[in-house]
Amino acid sequence: MKLLLAGPGTGKTTKIKSIIDSDFSTAKKITVLSFTNATVNDLVGKFSEYDNVSCSTLHSFALKYNHLPDLHILITAEQKIVEYIAEKTEVEYDHVCKLLRCIDFNSMITECVSFIKANPTYMESNIGEMDLLIVDEFQDFNPIEQEFVMLISKYAKQTFILGDDDQSIYGFKDADPDGIITLHDNPEIDKIEHENKCYRCPDKVVDASRELIENNHRRVKKEWHKTGKEGGVTIIQYKNQQETNTSIIRIIKQIMDNDAEASILILSPVGFAVKGVKDLLVDNNIEYVDFWNGGIDSETLKEVWWLNLIYGNHKFLFTLLLIKQYKLVKPKTIDYLKRIFMTGFDEIDSTKYLLKNSAFSQELVGCVFHVMEFAELTKIDSAFSKYEEYLDFENIEISVNELMKTINKPKEFEHGKINMMSIHKSKGLESDYVIINGLVNGILPNAARGMDTIEAQRRLLFVGMTRTKKELYLITTVEWDGADAHKVDFEQFKFDYRSKKYKARASQYIEEVSK
Secondary structure (H helix, E strand, O other): OEEEEOOOOOOHHHHHHHHHHHHOOOOOOEEEEEOOHHHHHHHHHHOOOOOOEEEEEHHHHHHHHOOOOOOEEOOHHHHHHHHHHHHHHOOOHHHHHHHHOEEOHHHHHHHHHHHHHHOHHHHHHHHOOEOEEEEOOHHHOOHHHHHHHHHHHHHEOOEEEEEOHHHOOOHHHOOOOHHHHHHHHOOOOEEOOOOOEOOOOOHHHHHHHHHHHOOOOOOOOOOOEOOOOOOEEEEEEEEEHHHHHHHHHHHHHHHHHHOOOOOEEEEEOOHHHOHHHHHHHHHOOOOOEEOOOOOOOHHHHHHHHHHHHHHOOOHHHHHHHHHHHOOOOOHHHHHHHHHHHHHOOOHHHHHHHHHHOOOOOHHHHHHHHOOOOHHHHHHHOHHHHHHHHHOOHHHHHHHHHOHHHHHOOOOOOOOOOEEEEEOHHHOOOOEEEEEEOOOEOOOOOOHHHOHHHHHHHHHHHHHHHOOEEEEEEEEEEEEEOHHHHOOOOHHHOEEEOOOOEEEOOEOHHHHHHOO
């Protein structure tokens, strides 16, 4: 196993490609794994000239080789409902998942780890020997995902681990920099030599980012050299949110006038900090890609769940999802679930019982156990007709189960355009111009999350800043509406009786960058 630990924009993938060309030119099977779909899509492009390289997310890889029974993989909205049911019935969440024949993404990795440990020979014959396993963004994986990586590395002749502890920003899923720091500190792990030059960011952005991140103590001190690239860092403080929003629009217009093909990335740690900017973009007829408004709306969820209830093979699960989504969960419903979860139940009989005692359309309920042609279903409710193009009527059960994934394709970053998203979503991206708004104490950092996360939030800002290819704008605002201030660390805001606004001071990170 070898480790390449290097800062952002230093060409880690380019370095690995040069090693493949020199040392693995005859390799038949090279597997590349990363955490997010965005980074995998980027890797697919970078390795496109190699016929022997396959790229996928860790979860996709696990799903391919995991010997799971017929389980439904929960999306976030579904997982929250199952967690709610577990809490109300006072039954362990994992046991409820087992009863409902479903699994979430994290549990899927846990199950795969257990399966590999118990079936090493089976896995070896399934995976086959890999000439090279490349794991990118290792710092994004939590401990169980890192254990999974270590297990599958046994099926590879060589393994390369790539990452940067300073870019570990997924603490909400228990990922932290310790895993990759431990590998770095292990004398038995070979280090891949790298020039550590930041080709992405201008020198001034490198300097500012270094000033910021070196305040962290829980990190590997590493080289990160400048390349003489021109570009700047502008730190601006505005009086109120209206002034901030109009000024950001002015900056955007200036960029568009001077650099028409440029990509612009507008980032913030919270959505309300850029809501006014979005409104002004619309008013000025400026097109943008909004990554804040992702996901599936409530009505679509209901419709897709109905299709799964009618045509799928997890009828009891989708009955429960619909009952909760329609706010039809009654005390007697919970009492019933408590009883059957303890004593055992027949899925079909229990589904019939819940549907019979619900306020659902009886026409739709009648379709659940007397399946009709899709064309007939659309006559009962025309809303379903919009899904016809996505369904394979020869394999309807599989088709409806895949429907959510089919219609909920993640938005893709559009180069040469304005893209607006959270700092978390910007991971793995790069843009000519980066504007980061909402940089005040109480928002970033938000000490209410715990003082132990101050370093984690500093890493988050570091990631946002280092997306920059030309110019970086760091923006703070003094006055905030009370409704917004109450959403974050309210104690960091001071009420001003004259303006009737809440005042905030520039983020402590701005002070660190300004040294």
